[in-house]
Amino acid sequence: MPMAKRQNISALERLQSLPAVFRGADLTVRFQWTSKTASQYLYLWKRRGLVKGLGGHSDVFANLVKSQYPDWELAVVKAMPSAVIFGVESLRQSGWTTQIPARPTVAVKTSHSVYQVEPYEIVPRPNTWFATIGKGVHRERVSVRVLRPAWALADMLQSEGWGKCGLWPDDIEWDEVTGDDEADWVEACDALGLEQRPLLEMAMASR
Numbered sequence: 001m002p003m004a005k006r007q008n009i010s011a012l013e014r015l016q017s018l019p020a021v022f023r024g025a026d027l028t029v030r031f032q033w034t035s036k037t038a039s040q041y042l043y044l045w046k047r048r049g050l051v052k053g054l055g056g057h058s059d060v061f062a063n064l065v066k067s068q069y070p071d072w073e074l075a076v077v078k079a080m081p082s083a084v085i086f087g088v089e090s091l092r093q094s095g096w097t098t099q100i101p102a103r104p105t106v107a108v109k110t111s112h113s114v115y116q117v118e119p120y121e122i123v124p125r126p127n128t129w130f131a132t133i134g135k136g137v138h139r140e141r142v143s144v145r146v147l148r149p150a151w152a153l154a155d156m157l158q159s160e161g162w163g164k165c166g167l168w169p170d171d172i173e174w175d176e177v178t179g180d181d182e183a184d185w186v187e188a189c190d191a192l193g194l195e196q197r198p199l200l201e202m203a204m205a206s207r
Helices: 003-018 027-028 035-047 072-079 090-095 127-136 149-157 179-192 199-205
Strands: 019-022 049-055 058-064 085-088 107-108 121-125
Touching: 003 035, 019 027, 019 072, 027 035, 049 072, 049 199, 058 072, 058 127, 085 090, 090 149, 107 127, 127 179, 149 179, 179 199
Parallel strands: 107 121
Antiparallel strands: 019 058, 049 058, 085 107
16 A cells, blocks of 8 residues: 555544544644654644644644534634633624624633634733623533623623624614513623613614
C-alpha cells in the first residue's frame, strides 16, 4: 500500500478516535506525541481540510471527520468558559424577534483569555458586568450560556437605547412575552439601574 494511502488511513483513524471538538493539547495525551509533533499533525490536517481551528491562539479545533457541521458554540465554551450570548441573538433565540444579527455577540470576561473567532463577535466585558447580569443567565445549557431575553433587552437599552442597539419596539414579538419575562424585566432594570415602563406598556405603544 502506498505511503500516502497509509498516512491517510492513519489520519482518519486518529481523528475518528477524537471528539467532534477538541484541544490541540489533547493530542499529546491521546497519542503520546510531543507538542511539536502535535503541531505538525494539526498543520497537515488543517491543510487537508480534516480539521478547522476556532481562531486566534485558542488551540480549539473542530473535527470535520466526525462532523462537517462544527458545533462552534461548544468550541467557544472550550476556549472561553465564561462566554455568554447577549444582545439581539438572545432575543432571537427566545422568539422575541425575527431579526438575525450578522454575527451573534458573545461576552467574555476581560480577566480571562479572549479570542476573536469568525462565527461570533467576541466582546470583552468586566467581571462587574457578569456579576450584574448573573441572575439573568440560562445556566442549564451545555454550550454557550444565553442571557434571558428581558435581561438582554434591558442591557441593550441601558447601554445603547432603541435603534442604536439594532432593534426598535416594532421589532419585538411582544406576544411572546410571559409573566416570567415581566418579572425578569423588573429585576433586570433594578440590577442595571434602568428606569423603564412595564413591557406591556411598550408593547401597547408599538401597535
